[in-house]
Structures are given as structure tokens and as C-alpha cells.
Amino acid sequence: MQPSVSIKDLSLNFGNVKVLDRLNLDIAQGEFIVLLGPSGCGKSTLLNCIAGLLDVSDGQIFINGKNVTWEEPKDRGIGMVFQSYALYPQMTVERNLSFGLRVAGMPKDEINRRVARAAEILQIQPLLNRKPANLSGGQRQRVAIGRALVRDVDVFLFDEPLSNLDAKLRSDLRVEIKRLHARLKNTMIYVTHDQIEALTLADRIAIMKNGVIQQLADPHTIYNKPVNLYVAGFIGSPSMNFISGSLDGATFTADDGTKIPVGAYDFAAQRTGASKAVLGVRPEHILLGDAAQGMPFQTQAEIEIVEPMGSETLAWTKVAGIPVTFRCSSDIPLHAGDKVTVGFDIARGSLFDAKSENRL
Amino acid sequence: MQPSVSIKDLSLNFGNVKVLDRLNLDIAQGEFIVLLGPSGCGKSTLLNCIAGLLDVSDGQIFINGKNVTWEEPKDRGIGMVFQSYALYPQMTVERNLSFGLRVAGMPKDEINRRVARAAEILQIQPLLNRKPANLSGGQRQRVAIGRALVRDVDVFLFDEPLSNLDAKLRSDLRVEIKRLHARLKNTMIYVTHDQIEALTLADRIAIMKNGVIQQLADPHTIYNKPVNLYVAGFIGSPSMNFISGSLDGATFTADDGTKIPVGAYDFAAQRTGASKAVLGVRPEHILLGDAAQGMPFQTQAEIEIVEPMGSETLAWTKVAGIPVTFRCSSDIPLHAGDKVTVGFDIARGSLFDAKSENRL
Amino acid sequence: MAGSSSRPSALKKFFLHNLSAKVAAIPMVATVLVVFIGCTIWTIYYSFTNSKLLPTGKFVGFDQYERLFATSRWNVSVINLLMYGAMSLVLTLGLGFLLAVLMDQKIRFESAFRTIMLYPFALSFIVTGLVWQWIMNPTLGLQGTMRNLGWTNFTFDWIANPRMVLFALLIAGLWQGVGFCMVLMLAGLRGVDEEIWKAARVDGIPTWRTYISVVLPMMRGVLVTAVVLIGSGIVRLYDLVVALTNGGPGISSEVPAKYVYNYMFSGGNIGQGLAAATMMLLTVLIIMVPWAYLEFGGKGRK
Amino acid sequence: MTGSAPATGGNTATDPRGPRPKPFFTPKKIMIYTTLVFFTLYFLFPLYVMVVTSLKTMPEIRFGNIFALPSAPSFDAWVKAWTSACTGLTCNGLSPGFWNSVKITIPSTIVSIFIAAVNGYALVNWRFKGSEIFFAVLIFGSFIPYQVMLYPLVILTRSMGIFGTLQAVIVIHTIFGMPILTLLFRNYFASLPQELFKAARVDGAGFWRIFFEIMLPMSLPIFVVALILQITGIWNDFLFGVVFAGPQNYPMTVQLNNIVNSAQGTPEYNVNMAATVLTGLVPLIIYFVSGKLFVRGVAAGAVKG
Amino acid sequence: ADLEVTHWWTSAGEAAAVAEFARVFEEETGNKWIDSALAGSGTGANPVIISRIIGGDPMGATQMNTGRDAEELIQAGLIRDLTDVVADMDIDSFYVDQSLLEPCKIDGGLYCLPVNIHSWDWLWLSTKAYEKIGQPVPKDWNEYVASWPKLQEAGILPFGLATGWPFSGIPGVLMSGIGGSDLVLKINRDKDAEAVRSPEFRKVAEALDALRKVVSPETMVPSFGDVGTQLIEGTAAGNIHGDWLQGDLQVAGAVPGKDYECLPALGLGTQLTGGGDSFYFPVLPEGTDPAVIEAQAQLARTLISPEAQLAFNLKKGSMPIRTDIDLSQANPCMQKALGLLKNGLLPSGDFALSSDTQQQMQDLNTEFLDDDSITVDDYIERYASIIESAD
């Protein structure tokens, strides 16, 4: 099948600064792609290029097989939702929704039909005659989505649509967007730096760093099999624990001499000889007390800090001399100073080459 | 022991609007109190009253036993950290830290000693000669804390110090503040609307709504035994699931007729007769499949939405006709449309009177 | 690749891309190129000629400049402008800031005070000059009145006193301009983050110190706007001098713009006037270029 | 909670409680108000003198003092200034000039503001190559003494065939208003969220549509500032009006200049002052009426450098 | 037809005078005089007049100083040649002095018409002031200077002066009165810098030096009209100013011989320096109504007609350019001037010197008046160097 959006060798410079460099990305019809990365990595820039709001320096952009590299934004079949909502403050919600259609000279009744449909989908019918100033943040964001919706476009672009909202609203709207996608089945490209949003919403996540896509894969793969140290550290909160050391055959020796058997690890490639490596293990894969008993690696540790988070507890300790976080049920009573046994299964961890930082 | 901060019958009006109304609060020496509540509930106002930045309308404020109601902020023995950092933009970090001391006419070497100590505690030595514009958000926040630190005060006030930071940094700095508290053992009053911060940092949390403290207790109690519907719904993400119905003896009958045995519930008071009630259960207390088997209440349900969050998965379903979220390990494969058995133990849930909204 | 054919030619892109934007910018581009740059070049060119009443003269090299710098009226004008400019800039900014600070103290009748301070800005320099000339007239004005009232030693003869006449100009100039500066500054003050104030109070910084050490340096944007406005006014200073002192007593309050004007129109020596104008432009350029560089070049954007 | 009341607690009368007592006269307050009142006098004095003088008779001016209120206020000078003060042979007072000024000010204000608004908008949202340089030159242009440009502009307008007409003076005011107005509009538009502009482009709106339907409705504050600056500036202008507008359009300031600068036997100070006040009346009224909006607009346009 | 006329005759006496021109013009020719007065001569009106002419929006006629101001406009072909218009009037025959017409004649054409002669050469004295000190009104400059100490004792200003340009005419008056006609001709006409360094000129400079010692910025009044008032009231004893001061004195109701005295050429010289105002007629753009062009011609002829000359000059206090009119109605001062005119006219500075040189001269004089650190020697030297570079 033809990709919905296809980006070929896209480069973009601001003056001398290369923000995007020969970037390639194919997005399938109806796919929900999340661009995830730290601030300044070029996510918005990429999205703006797709939308036609920035002139590319080099490369091409295809939407539904059509080369739109030089098209005006309105001719690309895209709708866009912005972080600051970007509602026209002097227009009512209804006119906000219909502005684009009116600009395009669409007949009145078609406009009304579309606005009504969008309002129904987003449940903003009662708000249609209000001005943006009289809406709450969540309502504004819904109107902003509605504005993309009425244009009946193939591709939705979202630029951090939820980051101006408070945590509670954010998680509610996240679910709404997910429902919307399930209902509309449009292609959606969604920029965020919130990994929870990325993990929960995406069909595939593209993790970016300095304008380069590090890994493009489904959330499960990204989370469990990060391709490099950067992705491993970036995804997951709290971060994956890293222990540096060296790898020789089936044994990983931490810098302080602790030996960790890694025979069960599923290496990407056959390898020989010893080399510097980093072992990564996620906080929730470190088990405690009885549960740790069956694990291939176990050690004694002292709890340093306990962070109760209601449904679960985060604890800080030291393994192989390195500070390590782990996560456990809040039913387990933990206190700073407690001595506990912790352990993990390397099969659920990751190993990275210390030099290339790539997954082994 | 004398309380560190004691607030007596504090009232504050802005014109005709009563923002705080006869509020009482005692904070022990070295305690870490978090004021948590939605936007506009008066958290900052309360903090500003304590700091002396707002003139109270009525009531008194004691710090370390001294009535400071009419004192200038600088004479109250408090230090304050602001959301927007509020660093003096044209001064270097070093001068930001020392400005207050220099104005107070403190001897040079004492200033240097204090700045050096604060810089060491916060690990900002390398930044001392930079200007705030050249610092990252996290570094700025550390400097802002440092500014309170050098003043060697008894009470630290934080007004949403982390909400301008991104998620990752926020959780790192959270841990730092916790470490700082463990090290300094000052009294700290911390305003936030992020419940994770509240739960992880606080010795006690004061949950506010419309200028009134709803519940003042340690995080575990707040989370597990909320005193009313408001607190129950406010704390926890995703929210506690609420099923409304009626309570008669040991049986809760949901509005759609589903019967849930509540004999194991630890009622706050003996009660007789039937009454409208709301049953609340947290997402992580709803168990799935095999785990649900042993539960006092079980039912069949269909999964509607699945939100993988890396370390765990959130799923949406319906129980007793009401949308319900539950949380489970990401190891369990779940898909929208799956039919599963879910169950929970009412002993871990909460029951509220439908009318008074208070915990039963 | 299929798409490469649809890439428009560079020429087409140049003309048609954002066509309306380019059309809309024509007035500005034309003004800049024709009026500001064009007239500047014109000015510089004819300053090297011996044009009299009409710009038709022959090229005479630096003759006009040599004469210019040998003319004591010009030299006095330049010194006057420097002194007046420095005092006016400092005092306008200083008083503007002081008044803005006072207005920022949650005072009563703020809007009445503000209106009173601002209204002179609405009046032309001609009016300002006339009124102050009337007030400062040694016989009929304030001095005469006070002497008639019995204070026979009261002296306020600044427009008639060559050593004080610049201060007379200053009084009138400040009267006209301080209000606007105050409004700008007030806007700047109000734009400062509330939390900075709180932080300073907690730090125990006295209010005046906070204004000077913290708030003032934060108002860079406003200061730049204010300096551009005041500065351009100072360089062009003409009407006020003509209306108030007409350059006198003697030549003690002459300013360059007046010199330019006199030689171009009544003196019938355009070449001389334009040479003086060129020197003024040069001075502005010397002051502005570093600023423009900081403002536009330093950011490294295109 | 009562049990933990601190030792110093208890509601004795001397115990600080409630709002901090604030004496009505603090030294600080006295200082503030004294300074403000001093400056208020400084600012009001000339206006007072102008008005009072215009209401006096000539002998009273000559022998009285300038503070004194008129013994018998008379509006004769005003009437004379408005209807019969002479310039050369015509003794119509300021009134014809008034209407000419209106005729010049209205179109000049509208055109110059419109062009500057478009400039600001284009500079912020439709940057083109070198747009910042154009802007820098424009700002630099605001420092050029007007007189320098007079000759070339006469030649320019002549070659455009509009010298001595209303169009010419509109063009001139547009040119000289451009630097500062463009600066204001540029700053203001830059402070609006860029995303609005992007959203409108995605919605398919073009340059003008975005300008008229999105940007303009949001720029009321800065329009007020521009309006006030231009109306007063153009109203007060003498040189351009007299040179470029043509004799049939001589503005009020020309009449004022003629009245006060005519080297008449005994200057009629009362008529001069009345004429001065009359000429300043329009800008003054505008300032007194819209001061608040003006201040707000300045805040919106000037704060960002 | 309507004919727009620009001028800067806006003071009371001037306005009354120009009204006579308009009246005669309208009565005689049936055209309409559209008055376009602009106050502020050099700074205010000149740029407007010049820019309108070069901007292609010329007025029908305009007043300007007789002199070299318009030379370049003429050379650029912007001013109408009047030779044919006045061909039948034989103007050479009735003009008081041929030198008056000199500046108007360029390359064989006649481009302007002087309409009056006015002279700076007047010392005005207040009768009242001298009554106060009980002395007779001085008969010449020397007596006047001698009376200064007495005047000062009585608290009377010896010399009333208005701020600004009125001072600029004084050195020329001193030069012709004290220095004599030869000196004036050598300096103004021959641009002889050595004459400036001569002892004769030194006397002039010393007189100026003496004068500046008795005027102080403190006592200066805003306009020359105020000086007139001072003279009438007797608060100032004397003033050197052009004849147009008399127009203002008359408007104020003062009578020569009774309220004030006038001494032409300081009571010392035998000739008056004089310049005058001229009218120029710009070339009107193509397509102008021929009636307007004809009206230009009619105005030109009217201006120098005996009737208009008489009416105008009586009001203005200046002298007519025609010798053939009856001036018996003229007041005693004018009569004195007419007597001196018979000896011919000395070219004044604004006749003989370019406006650039005049501007420099004016700058020097203003500076000298105000700055006591400029000695008489400095003054002479700087004066000489301006004359040396004059063109």
C-alpha cells in the first residue's frame, strides 16, 4: 500500500544550523506516529515541514503519493493542532471551526454539516457560540482539534497538543485522542516530549535526537529493546538503570568487580572476545525480597530513598556501587535504611556496547 | 515541641473575595508539608501570607514561636523558591546567591563561605560565573533554591518550583529536593498541583479546595483513606473509579443492580439503615484473570482501550455499567475487545456517603 | 524521482512565492531604498558640490567640509547638541524612570497624574517653545512677576543667559518628553515578573535597590525603544530651538539641524547645509551601527 | 490544635494580629506625593499660563503677573484667534486652517497606519531575504533630520506629479511615520503567538486574509497608540503641510505660525495664546480621552525590544 | 483671473501696505488677488516658495528680497522674463537708481521688479526718554553715544534691541554712517578685504563694540515691535532698525517728531544704503489658463504704477522706486530719506552679497554681540575672511 506520508532525504537549515539532515520517514495509511524527543531536537521543525509552514532546504515530501514539497499548506490535505491551541480569539468557536472552510469558499450548508459533525464528535455543541477566552484549556484544545477535523483531511498533525494542560486533563484528553483515532482512522503525526503520551498513543514511535531519528518502532519494542543507550535512557520514567563494566562471554563484570551472568541474554549478533559494555535494567524489572529469589542475579542492598507514589513505590539503592532505582508495589513497606535482597533477570535487561552505544 | 510554623485563624480577602477563611495549620520542626490542590484554591496565597508577601486580613502567623504577622519577609527566617525561578537576570549565579547577603551588609568572607556551601550542596560550583540566561531550566531552579539556602533560614517555602520543567527533569529534581531535606532537616512548605510530587515528597499533605484544607495527613493515609470524595478523586492518576449506588448493611447495590459485598470494609462509624453511597476503588486494586479469582467481588468485562505505558498498562472497561480503569503489569498481553474477569477487594476500596460526600 | 519535475524554478519561486507578501512590502522597500537610502546618497553627493540655491553645483571635493569645521557656529552647534543631548537623554530617562517608579507605588489618582504628565507630548514643539518663551521671558515672565511681587533678587533669565540657555531648552524639552518616557517605563515596570519582586522582598532588598539593581536592567526592551525615540528627537532638535530661543542669545543655543536648515533655505548654500547634514548622519551612523549589529547581526539568524 | 499554641500565643491586645497597621502618612508616602505634586505643577504650569493669558486683556498681561487669574475673563482673544486673526490680507483666524488640518490628518493617519501595520506584519510573519536589514535602515531613517529630505522629496513628488496636493502630503506623512510605527507594529505582532499565524495558513488563508481577519482584530491596543501618535504628529506638523499640501490645504499650524510669528507692532499675547491653545486642542482632547488606552497600547508595543 | 501671490509681509504695517497692492490690482485689472502670506521670511517662507517653484506648483507671483536669492531659479528658467511685459513703460527712466534693477537683469532678461526701497539706515530715538533725562534729542550718532551714561543712570535702556535677526542689520548701518560711502562700496561691491582691515572699518567695529556693551540679553525683548513700544514708552532711548519699524510705530499711533525722532544715516552720512523687496513671476506650467498668465503681466505693471507705489509705500514706511510721484503726504522721516536719496543709493549687503555670505555675516555678528571674548580685532579678521571668500 502507498504510504500516507513519505519523507525523502529531508534537510532543513536555519542559516548555518542544520536542524534536519537527510531525514527519511514513511508513514502508513491510518498509522498513528509519535515523534518523541527532547526539546530542540527538531520535532516541530519536521512537523512544520510536513505542513508546509517551513520551506525545506532539500528533499521531498509526499502525501498520499503526491509530491507536495512546494505546495501551500492548505493544499496538502493536512490539519494541524498546536500546543497553544492557536484559536482565533476574536471569533466564536463556530467561526473558528468554519474559518478554513469559508476561506475555501465552501457552500454554507456543507460548512454547517461539517461543523455540526465535528462538534458532535468532540462534544462541543454547547460551546459553539462562545469565544475562546471563555473556554477552559481542555475545551480549547478540543476546538483546536475540531478545526482540523472539519477540514476532512487525510493527515492530522499534532504539535504537543496537550502540554499546556494539567496532568489530569492531559490524561483524559489523551484517551479522547486515542478514541478519535480509533473512530476516524486517519493518519496522525503527533509531536510530544512526554513519553507516556508517546507510549500510550502511538502505533509507532520515532525517537529523535538532534534532528536524526534514532529508532522507529512500536512502543513495546522501543521500551523493551531500545537500539541504543540514548533511547534506553530517554524512554522510561524513572530511567533505566545503567551499570558500566565489561563483557566477556556470558559474564558481565561491573566496574566494581561484581559479576553478573548474562547467558540468558538474547544477543543481536554473535560476538567474541571481551569488550567494554553497559548493562541496563529497568526499575520495574528489579525484584525484591522473595520475588528476587528465583532471579539469575541477586545481591544485598540498602534502601536510600523511598518515594511513595500512591499506587506504587519508587526506591533508590546501590547495586555494584551504582545508584539504582527500582519500583515495587506500595503494599510492600519500605523505609530508608532497610537492607533488602534485590535481583533481576538479564533476559529482560539490555546490553550496550560502551563505545558505539548500540545494543548488543 | 514548639511547632515550626503555626497559622491561627488566618483569613485573607482580595476585596470582597474570601480566598482563605479562618485557616489553621501547625507544622512541626523539620517537617515537609505539601500544599496540594487545584489551580486557584489559594495555595500560593497561603504561602505568600506565611512569607509576609501578602498582608493578612485576619489571624496570626507564628514562626518558631515568634509572632511574625507584621514582620517584613526578610525578618521571618524564611526562604522562598518560585515557579518562574525569579532569578535576577543580569547578575551572575554567584551574585544572585550573594545579593541578599551583600545588601544585608554581611562580611565578605562569611558571604563567600555561605555561597560556597550552597554551591557545593547543590553542585552548581561550575555555574557560579554564568548568567541565568545561560542556564538550563533545572540549573536555574537549583540556583533559585540556592538563594534560599544561603540565607540559612529555618523555613523553606516552595511555590510550584518544578512545574516549569519537563517531566524527566522534574523527577530528577524531586529526588534532589528530597535529598536536600534529608540533609538539611529544615521545615519545608511546598506548594504544587502535581500529586506525584506531593506523594513522594511530603511528610504530610494538606489537600486544599477553595481555601479550605480538606485533609491533612501523611501520603499513605491520603491515598488509601481519603476523607471525602473530593480528596479521593483528586489524588491518584488515573483517578479512583467511582460506582454510585446504595448501601444497605453489608451489600452495596450499584445503580444498574450489580451487587457488591462490602462486609470486609472497615467502616469509620457504626451505621444502620440504607442510604445512597458511592463506592470507590483504585485502578491498581482491580485485579485481572487469575489474580481476580480470590477476590470477594468478580465480574466479566470487555476491554475497551489499552494504554501501554512501558512499565505497566492501563486498560479501560465497564463494571456495573460504569467506565472503569485498571492498571496491570505490561507483561500481561491485553487488547481492546478482550473479555476478561476482573475483581477487587472492598477492604482496599473506599465508601462515601452520596450526600455529605464524606468517607463512611 | 517523480517529484523533481514539480520543483519550481528558482526564478519562479523568487517572484511567485508569497507574492502578496512581496507586493505588500513594496511601500516599505521603496521608502527604504528611494527615500532613506536614496536621499542619503543624494545628500552625501551634493555635499561635495558648491550648490547654492538649487542642487546643481560643481564638484568641489571637501571644500564644504573644510569651511564647515572652520565655522564657529557649526562647532558651537555640535557642542550644544552634545551637551543638550547628553543631559536630555539622561534626564528624560532618569526622570521618566523616577516618575514611573512613583506611579508604580499603587498611588491614588494614578490616571490623573499620568494624563497630566503625558499631555505635553500632544503639543507641538512650536507650542512648547512659545509657552516657555513666554514664561521665561525675563521681563514679562516668571522673573518679572516674582520681582514685581517683591523678590527683587529672583533670577530666572535662562533664555537670555548664554551660559544657561541650554538649560532653558532642557526645561522645555523635558516638559514635553518626560511624560511619554514615563509611560514607556511604566509599561516596562509592569511587565516585570511579579515573582522577581517577591524574591527581592524575601531577600530583604530595599525597594529602591530592587528598582536599580534588578528591575532596571531587566527593562532592556523598553530602554532600547525609549533611547531610539529620545535619541532621534534629539538629533532632529530644531523646532523647539527656533520657537524658544531661535539659537540665541548670540549663537549660544544653535543646533546642527538649524544650521542645516538655515544654510539650505535662507543661506542659499545647499552644499554647506548638506555637508552639515552628512556630518549629522555620520554621527548617527557611528552610534547606531554597533547597536544595529547587536540587535540584528548578533543573533546569527539570516 | 489549640494545645500546640506557642508560648507567645494568646490573643492579647498587643499581639500582632490581622492586617499590619498602616499609618496614613508614612514618610515614604509623603515623599512620593510631594514629588508627584511638584512634577504635576511643572507639567500644568504652562497650560495654566496659556489658558489664563488667553483670557486676559493686553494691558493686564503687560502689567499684571503671569500667575494671576484674569480679573475679568474674556473670550475675545479666543474669538479673534478663531475667526478674525490676520495673516497677510486674510483675516479669517484659525478656522479655515482647522478644516484643512482635518482634511490632511484623516487620510494621512489612515494610510500611514495601514502601511506601517502591513510592514510590521510582513516583517514578523513573512520574513523575506533582507527584511531585517530593511527594518534596520528604516529605524536609522528615523534619525535623519527632516530638512535634509526636503529637496529630494520635492523633486520626487514632483516627478510623481503629486506635488502640492493632498496625496503628496499623505505620502510624506506615511514615509516619516513609517519607522516608528513599523517598530511598534513589528514588536506587537511579534508578541502574538506565531502559532495563530500558522493555524490560519493551514486553514488556507493568504497574506491579506490573515492580516484582515486574524491579525487586525487582535491589534486594537497598538492601533490606538498608532492612531494617537499619528493624529497628534500630523496635526502638529508644519513643514510638510505647508510645503507639500499646496496652498489650498494649508494646515492650522501654518495659520498659527503666521499669527504668532508675524512681527506685529505689539504682539497680542492673549490672541497668540488663544490660538496656541486652540491649535493644541485636538491632540490634547485625544490624549485626555484616550490616555488609558494609549498607555495600555504602549505597553503592548514597546516592551519587547 | 485668480492670481496667487505669496509674500511674507505679515506684520501690521506690512499687511496694510500689501493690501494696497491688492486693492489697486483688483480695481484696475478686474483680476482677483489670492493672498498667500507666510510668516517667518527666511526660515518659514523661503523654503516653501522655492520648493513650490521647483516642485512645479508655482504661485502666480511672489515677493522675495531683491538680490541674489533667485539667481539660480532664473538660470534654471523657472522665472518669467518680464522684458516684453514692461517694454512700453520705459522703466529705466523712472527707477530711482539703476542699481536697484541690476540684480533683476540677468543675461539680458528682466526677471523681477523691485517695488520699494527700504533702508536699514535709521536711528530711531525716543522723545520721551530724553525728556526724562532733560536733554535734547541727539542730532547724530556721536551725540547719541555721549548721552548713554546719563540714560543709564536714569534707568533707561540706551539701546533697545529685540532678540534674533534685528541685530544683523546694525553693522551695515554703522558702516555706512561711520565708515562712509566709499568704505561700503569697497567692501560690499568690490569685496575688498583690505578695506575691512582699514582704520575706517575699525571705527565701525569699535562702535559696534560700544553698542554691545550697553545691550544685554537680559533686556532684550522678543520682537522688534516690542522695541517700538519701548521707544514710545520711553523705557529705551534709541534703536537702529529698518524703515518698516515706522509702519509699526504708526499703527501704534505714534507721531514722528513728537513721539520719536528719526536720523537717517545716523545723522552723519549723506547717502542711504538700501535694498528692497522685489516681485518675481514664476513661469507657470503648461496648460495654465492664458488669463492667469495675462494677469501676471497686469500685476507686474500695476506694482510699479504710480498709484500703487504711492499707496503701498505710504503704508509700509518705505520709499517708492519711482521718482515721478508726489510724496508730499509722506511724513517727515520719509521726507528726510527722499532728500538723501537724491545723492544716489548705496548698495546694501543683501543687494551685493550672496545670501550665503549674508548668512555667514549674520552668524558672525550674532556671535560678536553675544560673546565678549571676541575682540574687535577678531571681529575684523573674521569679517575680512568672509569678504575674501565671498563670491
Ligand SMILES: Nc1ncnc2c1ncn2[C@@H]1O[C@H](COP(=O)(O)OP(=O)(O)OP(=O)(O)O)[C@@H](O)[C@H]1O
Ligand atoms: N526560526 C528559527 N531560526 C533559527 N533556529 C530555529 C528556528 N526555529 C527553531 N530553531 C532551532 O531549531 C532547532 C529545532 O527546533 P524545534 O522547534 O523543531 O524543536 P522541538 O523539537 O520542537 O523542541 P520543543 O520540544 O522545545 O518544541 C532548535 O535548536 C531551535 O533552536
Ligand SMILES: Nc1ncnc2c1ncn2[C@@H]1O[C@H](COP(=O)(O)OP(=O)(O)OP(=O)(O)O)[C@@H](O)[C@H]1O
Ligand atoms: N491579587 C489578587 N487580586 C484578586 N484576586 C486574587 C489575587 N491573587 C489571587 N487571587 C485569587 O485568589 C484565588 C487564589 O489564588 P492563588 O494564587 O492562591 O491560587 P493557587 O492555588 O496558587 O493557584 P495556582 O495553582 O494556579 O497557582 C484565586 O481565585 C485568584 O483568582
Ligand SMILES: [Mg+2]
Ligand atoms: Mg516544538
Ligand SMILES: [Mg+2]
Ligand atoms: Mg499559585
